[in-house]
Amino acid sequence: MRKVILYIVYGDDQSYYDGAKFSFLTFMNWILKEDPIEIVVLTEKPEEFAGFPVSLFSISDKQKNEWSLNGSYHFRIKNRGMAYIMDKLELKDKDKIIFFDTDTYFYKSPLSLFDLITPEQALFYLNEGLIYDRKRFKVYIKHLEGKIIEIDNNSYQLTKKSSMWGSLMVGLMPNMRSSLEWADKLMIKFVDLVPAHTIEPFSLSETLLRKYTIAQGKKYVSLYSTSRKKEYCAKVLSIFFMKYKSFPINEQIQLSQKVQMKRPFFVVLKQRFSRLLRGIDGK
Numbered sequence: 001m002r003k004v005i006l007y008i009v010y011g012d013d014q015s016y017y018d019g020a021k022f023s024f025l026t027f028m029n030w031i032l033k034e035d036p037i038e039i040v041v042l043t044e045k046p047e048e049f050a051g052f053p054v055s056l057f058s059i060s061d062k063q064k065n066e067w068s069l070n071g072s073y074h075f076r077i078k079n080r081g082m083a084y085i086m087d088k089l090e091l092k093d094k095d096k097i098i099f100f101d102t103d104t105y106f107y108k109s110p111l112s113l114f115d116l117i118t119p120e121q122a123l124f125y126l127n128e129g130l131i132y133d134r135k136r137f138k139v140y141i142k143h144l145e146g147k148i149i150e151i152d153n154n155s156y157q158l159t160k161k162s163s164m165w166g167s168l169m170v171g172l173m174p175n176m177r178s179s180l181e182w183a184d185k186l187m188i189k190f191v192d193l194v195p196a197h198t199i200e201p202f203s204l205s206e207t208l209l210r211k212y213t214i215a216q217g218k219k220y221v222s223l224y225s226t227s228r229k230k231e232y233c234a235k236v237l238s239i240f241f242m243k244y245k246s247f248p249i250n251e252q253i254q255l256s257q258k259v260q261m262k263r264p265f266f267v268v269l270k271q272r273f274s275r276l277l278r279g280i281d282g283k
Contacts, residue, residue, distance in 0.1 A: 003114050010077065015234035017045065019233075028053075042085055059081070073200075078167065079180055097171065098170070124169065126168075156186055164198060166201060187199055
């Protein structure tokens with residue numbers, strides 16, 4: 001059985017590349033010799049990962065344009081990238097693959113995440129709640145309620161059980177590969193119907209739940225997903241790699257566990273004050 005970790009990194013923002021490198025360094029700290037895990041990076045800039053013990057696959061400009069619908073919805077690249085890598089790796093029945101966003105890191109063992117993935121159960125980061133119970137999801141009710149979407153002789157309809165699942169990580173097995181295709185077709189329908197950037201995770205989770213259950217793996221992962229956390233952590237990681245990028249990988253792995261990603265209190269206050277000033281200036 002193969003266990004695969006996937007990162008998809010594109011664009012010109014260096015913080016995404018630093019984030020991916022830091023994420024898999026912190027993950028590698030927990031890998032056991034007797035239970036090997038493959039780390040795969042699908043990226044526009046393979047040179048960013050030179051010297052790292054990862055398998056590299058390139059994203060061409062043509063693929064990026066096709067997968068992002070000519071730049072109109074770049075989140076679609078996650079679905080298309082996962083499908084592409086699953087095919088390239090020729091995963092077999094018992095193999096498992098987990099995609100991670102680049103703003104994840106691991107200060108406790110994440111290996112149990114693989115145990116949550118079975119032929120009957122996929123893995124997502126978090127169940128964010130029922131669509132009908134959260135005001136921030138009302139855009140889905142407004143644009144999908146009562147509509148029947150036909151795809152390949154099957155239909156989709158929003159229900160009271162429909163939930164939003166966070167796709168900061170997604171874990172699948174090869175028998176779920178066809179669900180990526182159906183979810184992609186549903187996502188393309190949503191692009192024209194729902195003015196929301198979260199249609200990528202919603203289309204995939206709704207599709208998977210037609211055949212499988214979904215487990216959440218939040219407790220195994222740390223992240224810095226908000227804009228102000230990202231702003232702080234991008235600087236921390238830039239300094240980390242400036243200092244240690246020439247160190248042997250084993251030393252980088254050990255050092256990555258010592259990096260303080262949580263914002264000090266004075267940084268939180270400074271960011272809030274800066275935001276307040278920008279608000280005042282905007283008026």
